[in-house]
Amino acid sequence: MSVMKRFWIALILSTPMLANMILMPFGVMMPGGKWLQFGLTTIIMVVAAGPFLQSAWASFKKHHANMDTLVAIGTITAYIYSIYAMVIHEAVFFESAALVITFVLLGQVFEERMRSSASNAVEKLVDLQAKDAEVIRDGETILIPLSEVIVGDVISVRPGQKVAVDGVIIEGVSTIDESMVTGESMPVMKKVGDKVIGSTINSNGAFTFRAEKIGDDTLLAQIVELVKKAQTSHAPIQKLTDKVSDIFVPVVLIVSIMTFLFWYVVLGATVSNALIFAVSVLVIACPCALGLATPTALMVGTGLSAKMGILIKNGEVLEAANDLQTVVFDKTGTITVGKPVVTDIIGDPQDVLSMAASLEESSEHPLASAIMVRASENKIIPPKITEFRAIEGKGVEAMFDGKRVFVGNDKLLGDYQIGAEMAVKVQQLQDEAKTVVFVGRGDEVVGLMAIQDEPKATSKAAISALKARGLKTIMLTGDNERVAQSIANQVGIDEVVADVLPGDKAAHIRELQKTSKVAFVGDGINDAPALTTADVGISMGSGTDIAIESGGIILVKNDLRDVNRALILSHKIVNRIKLNLFWAFVYNVLGIPVAAGLFYGIGLVLSPELAGLAMAFSSLSVVTSSVLLNKVKISQQTRIV
Amino acid sequence: MSKLIVSMIGITVVGFIIWWFFGKHEQSTAIADVKADTQSVDIEVNGGYSVxxxxxxxxxxxxxNFKRLDSSSCLDHVVFPEFGINRELPKGEIETIEIDTSQVGKFQWACGMDMFRGNVIIEK
Known part of the structure; x- marks a missing residue:
């Protein structure tokens, strides 16, 4: 029988007794008296309380005890004593047993609902999946179930449809709503060559893409897996409650017996009064509240974070993130965009760009790609050149329009002349930590291009938010001191450690860990050792496998401000866990003495019914408090500056 | 006189509780049945886990194979933190849970309220 049904039976049958209790002071008596109470309570004990008794007995045989043990012993005691009292014509308290059962069941009905709403974040994620896909095979478009899609399939996506799996666009342009996976609220523009994520929603355009990851390999599947693990993980703080819950119930049983003995033997109370205190002690104690405090908050908290594109791996990471003192950042791709861009052009821009573009067209140097991007932005079609050749370690040169043209670095300066004005500019740009490229015609340098990997638009706001929280920020990079320092100044980072070889990053983290708790933020690709060494590894790799593998916190969106948001979230979740535990402990620590009659002298006593009601609401309130985490607002104080 | 008897009984019961719940009692252990290329263990959930x-x-x-006979809401879920499993155990039905045995070690499982626990030991 379901808890719900048991509750209704108990409620209906105990209502006459409740009415009797309320009306008694007014001199109104129920017909049937004790016999009616006995009859109703007996049915409640068998039907509604039966499962408690069975469970209590089953666990007793295994040397275990649980909440049911307390409820069962408490109500059975009240029930059996009342039968005895009825026989010897003394006051009975059948209604205590009946109402305790009703209230405990009421608590369980609510608690069950709350628990399922606490755990449904994962199901919501799974529901996001597309059910089928339009695959183009042998030139024909066929609709197949998601499970039959294979890697390499070409899938067409019409406006409004869901993207079936992860892949790369091969034709078409569209904007895609990725909020369900990344938490990014603005739709993202996607063109040929861009990656699309399964389960996201295409808005207005149509496109086809090649499937790259299917089934369990998709980003969504990995997120679901991660959230599941996070939700069931243990937080270190639970070790305390584990210890307490092991001994809790037997200790309460002992306290209850002691209460009875004290009232009956020492204070000389009547058997029935002493029993009422003992039963109240059994009924009010609630080990469940302790047990539920941490897991429910973890479940709601990690689910909530996942919705924002912040994946927190487990309770341990959560607690570690809560007492950090230092945040270390990787530079390239984390603080900066990771793609160098042309920031300044000195000389005639069109002329300088077209010369540079024609010379760099076939080069694969990262700086060359920055030049080509800028040239195409300026709609420059590189003119044809002849006699192309590389100048070893300096640059490249070729013939154009009958004249020699060249592009290269400052080592070319020995061979060519540069105007005084131009030379000043070079110095200026280099001081800004930009890489300067020289463009020349004939024997003369006619233009300069400054290239720099720029900080992301959000980096400055992200760093200042972290500093406002009192965290020390450090940048760790393989770049030279000057470039690194310039970027650090732009985004406001406290300290720079430059010229670090990729393999030495973890060692630097270890050094920092000697004095403080350290988080490392990186893109995961070459930072895996540093990510795993740090107390908290925060990886932002837009969902690359390595990032997911090595980070403790994974930022699905490539937004540095999420570091702060992740820390705010972990702070809120840990605080909620502590609050829950505090209430659960305080409840038991205060409730048991009150129920035992310790405050009898000042008129503060609890009848078993009230104890039952209090018990029902203690575990309910803990679960409710966890579910309310969903309502927590993460204020977006960090604006893009 | 009756108070003395009641006191004696009360103290005896306390002693019994301490011995019954805190004393050393043998845990039930089961070694999996290895058949061809699979292994399985049946676990009955009734006032705790046997085995x-x-x-x-x-x-x-x-x-x-978990089979829950107990209607207590304490035992209605089984959680394996290391494997990311949090499964509901419908009463009276057999719920099959697959365990990844690629790593050697001791893994704990617990009920939804973390009050009852059991262990999976994976050996070479």
Missing amino acids: ETVILKQGVPAVL
């Missing part, structure tokens, strides 16, 4: 310790062989796909 409470399960020994599995590394590398052989394993399933644990």
Whole structure:
């Protein structure tokens, strides 16, 4: 029988007794008296309380005890004593047993609902999946179930449809709503060559893409897996409650017996009064509240974070993130965009760009790609050149329009002349930590291009938010001191450690860990050792496998401000866990003495019914408090500056 | 006189509780049945888990068959933190849970409220 049904039976049958209790002071008596109470309570004990008794007995045989043990012993005691009292014509308290059962069941009905709403974040994620896909095979478009899609399939996506799996666009342009996976609220523009994520929603355009990851390999599947693990993980703080819950119930049983003995033997109370205190002690104690405090908050908290594109791996990471003192950042791709861009052009821009573009067209140097991007932005079609050749370690040169043209670095300066004005500019740009490229015609340098990997638009706001929280920020990079320092100044980072070889990053983290708790933020690709060494590894790799593998916190969106948001979230979740535990402990620590009659002298006593009601609401309130985490607002104080 | 008897009984019961719940009692252990290329263990959930310790062989796909007979809401879920499993156990039905046996070690499972626990030990 379901808890719900048991509750209704108990409620209906105990209502006459409740009415009797309320009306008694007014001199109104129920017909049937004790016999009616006995009859109703007996049915409640068998039907509604039966499962408690069975469970209590089953666990007793295994040397275990649980909440049911307390409820069962408490109500059975009240029930059996009342039968005895009825026989010897003394006051009975059948209604205590009946109402305790009703209230405990009421608590369980609510608690069950709350628990399922606490755990449904994962199901919501799974529901996001597309059910089928339009695959183009042998030139024909066929609709197949998601499970039959294979890697390499070409899938067409019409406006409004869901993207079936992860892949790369091969034709078409569209904007895609990725909020369900990344938490990014603005739709993202996607063109040929861009990656699309399964389960996201295409808005207005149509496109086809090649499937790259299917089934369990998709980003969504990995997120679901991660959230599941996070939700069931243990937080270190639970070790305390584990210890307490092991001994809790037997200790309460002992306290209850002691209460009875004290009232009956020492204070000389009547058997029935002493029993009422003992039963109240059994009924009010609630080990469940302790047990539920941490897991429910973890479940709601990690689910909530996942919705924002912040994946927190487990309770341990959560607690570690809560007492950090230092945040270390990787530079390239984390603080900066990771793609160098042309920031300044000195000389005639069109002329300088077209010369540079024609010379760099076939080069694969990262700086060359920055030049080509800028040239195409300026709609420059590189003119044809002849006699192309590389100048070893300096640059490249070729013939154009009958004249020699060249592009290269400052080592070319020995061979060519540069105007005084131009030379000043070079110095200026280099001081800004930009890489300067020289463009020349004939024997003369006619233009300069400054290239720099720029900080992301959000980096400055992200760093200042972290500093406002009192965290020390450090940048760790393989770049030279000057470039690194310039970027650090732009985004406001406290300290720079430059010229670090990729393999030495973890060692630097270890050094920092000697004095403080350290988080490392990186893109995961070459930072895996540093990510795993740090107390908290925060990886932002837009969902690359390595990032997911090595980070403790994974930022699905490539937004540095999420570091702060992740820390705010972990702070809120840990605080909620502590609050829950505090209430659960305080409840038991205060409730048991009150129920035992310790405050009898000042008129503060609890009848078993009230104890039952209090018990029902203690575990309910803990679960409710966890579910309310969903309502927590993460204020977006960090604006893009 | 009656108070003395009641006191004696009360203290005896306290002693019994301490011995029954805190004394050393043997845990039920089961070594998995390895059949061909799978192994399985049946676990009855009734006032706790019988068996409470399960020994599995590394590398052989394993399933644990949980059957809940207890209607307590304490035991209605089983959670394996290391494996990311949090499964509801419908009363009276057999719920099969697959265990990844690729790593040797001791893994704990617990009920939804973390009050009852059991262990999976994966051996070479």
